Amino acid sequence: MxxxxxxxxxxxxxxxxxxxxxxxxxxxxxxxxxxxxxxxxxxxxxxxxxxxxxxxxxxxxxxxxxxxxxxxxxxxxxxxxxxxxxxxxxxxxxxxxxxxxxxxxxxxxxxxxxxxxxxxxxxxxxxxxxxxxxxxxxxxxxxxxxxxxxxxxxxxxxxxxxxxxxxxxxxxxxxxxxxxxxxxLETILEATFKNFPSFEIRKNFVFIGNFLHEPNWNAVQYLKETIWPLLRKQLPEAELHIYGAYPSQKVMQLHQPKEGFHIKGRANDANEVAQNARIVLAPLRFGAGIKGKLIEAMQCGTPSITTTIGSESMHGHLPWNGFVTNDVIKFSEAAVQLYQDKKLWTASQQNGIAIINQRYSKEMxxxxxxxxxxxxxxxxxxxxxxxxxxxxxxxxxxxxxxxxxxxxxxxxxxxx
The missing domain is CATH 3.40.50.2000 (Glycogen Phosphorylase B;)
Structure with a gap:
């Protein structure tokens, strides 16, 4: 007792x-x-x-x-x-x-x-x-x-x-x-990831982040002004859905459905959003700590593309569940490649599961x-x-x- x-x-x-x-x-x-x-x-x-x-x-x-x-x-x-x-x-x-x-x-x-x-x-x-x-x-x-x-x-x-x-x-x-x-975190068991939505079922890109946090707002601006136009040229049918709590008016003004750029606001269920997306994008240019949005992506079996600051201290010597780059051209190219290549996408998903189980399992x-x-x-x-x-x-x-x-x-x- x-x-x-x-x-x-x-x-x-x-x-x-x-x-x-x-x-x-x-x-x-x-x-x-x-x-x-x-x-x-x-x-x-x-x-x-x-x-x-x-x-x-x-x-x-x-x-x-x-x-x-x-x-x-x-x-x-x-x-x-x-x-x-x-x-x-x-x-x-x-x-x-x-x-x-x-x-x-x-x-x-x-x-x-x-x-x-x-x-x-x-x-x-x-x-x-x-x-x-x-x-x-x-x-x-x-x-x-x-x-x-x-x-x-x-x-x-x-x-x-x-x-x-x-x-x-x-x-x-x-x-x-x-x-x-x-x-x-809970260990991700085989039975859990077998129930993840498949590559074929998933579609579009997603970003999730609280807008009261300055690094998130900056990343969304970066996506809108620089990265998404490059991505959209190569994947004209794809969409980017931006979710986050406490969006301001200046955030909502970025909503451009004709450009495939959708400001969605607060997610009722962030896990559901991440699981239905094919890729999480997180081009963070400053920040600190461990990034919850990237942990969440791994827990949902969703590969991600981020920067060195985004991935900092998160994966040790294990391979990332997608790509890490600070170069805008490489970032967009990696996003297109990962979006279209099922074999690469599946391998990235497995990398994320390994990171969760080997670095964040609460039993450790x-x-x-x-x-x-x-x-x-x-x-x-x-x-x-x-x-x-x-x-x-x-x-x-x-x-x-x-x-x-x-x-x-x-x-x-x-x-x-």
Missing amino acids: LQIQNLLIIGTVWPEPNSSAAGGRMLQLITQFQQQGFTITFASPAMDSEFMADLKSLDVKKKSIVLNCSSFDVFVKEMNPTIVLFDRFMMEEQFGWRVAENCPYALRILDTEDMHCLRLARQKAFKEKRKFEFVDLLKEEIAKREIASILRSDLSLIISEFEMDILKTTFKIDEKLLYYLPFL FENDFASKIEFLRSNLPQHRLDNFFGALLQHHTLSSTKYMSRWIEAKNNKKE
Whole structure:
């Protein structure tokens, strides 16, 4: 019988697994902690969304919290969680010092999702039409906040091996503070992929991505202006269907059915969309982390064509489930070849299944992750003693962020 312990998750937003990979990732983490015997409360300062997961059906308690308000102190002290998981560094900034002050023995874990400073530094380099260099990271203001959050936390979950390397080499973070934990997926069994729609049944190209995410919007523009015209010349009957949550008016204005370019908006079932497409296109020119749209393609038996940033840290030494290229001509040529060649398409599909099973099968990580959590809980005082810079940052955060937050709270109370 597992001992019941409390886990508090503080989310930037309520999880939306059908809107973003981050939402799916959060549900995977919830499952992992429930299997370890934790009762879970998910708290967030965000407004409710019609697309948020039904937490009650997942046996997760829901709690709305307020920024810069001592009501959180009362709540967290009363709950007295065993572990607090911060969803992205912004939540650790806002609530980490309050957790440390009111629940000093709670294990504090940061789920980074991806390195925000890496994504923003690459985006800046792209817009300035220059090559990204690692020194760019050291110049990013957000990097200072993000790395400080990692140092203050007892453990940070890192989704990408590439980002693990950056944190250890560029930022000199002690690897005891980092834990590589990618997407945790079900193994694709033979019976499953035998039921995938066949090459003949599938048609058209697809792109899926949340439009609140700048790399996705940029990729759609790239498809519309540069890649799709080249593809369309060689495959005049083919169509490209663009799906994504939260499309803006400027996204919808790209809808050009006569050109075979269709803006579809939010997908009711992203898996169904990917399974019925013959190829997923993802020409990402900047970004970070692991790309949920490409994982989803592999899970649906759908080959993909992407860039080196798109495939970064995703397939190790295994062959990609399609093509990886940064050259626009090669990208369009690869898309045409893969669209027409059943043998190549089938081999690419098998590559994707191998990547999922050999790199993301949750059975590979569950036991070690549970052991890591138990080890830290049992050795927390020494672990924190070894993390002097984290203690230093925690001390100054309590001295600065605390009083800034108290000032904001007092100001808000005066307005009332």
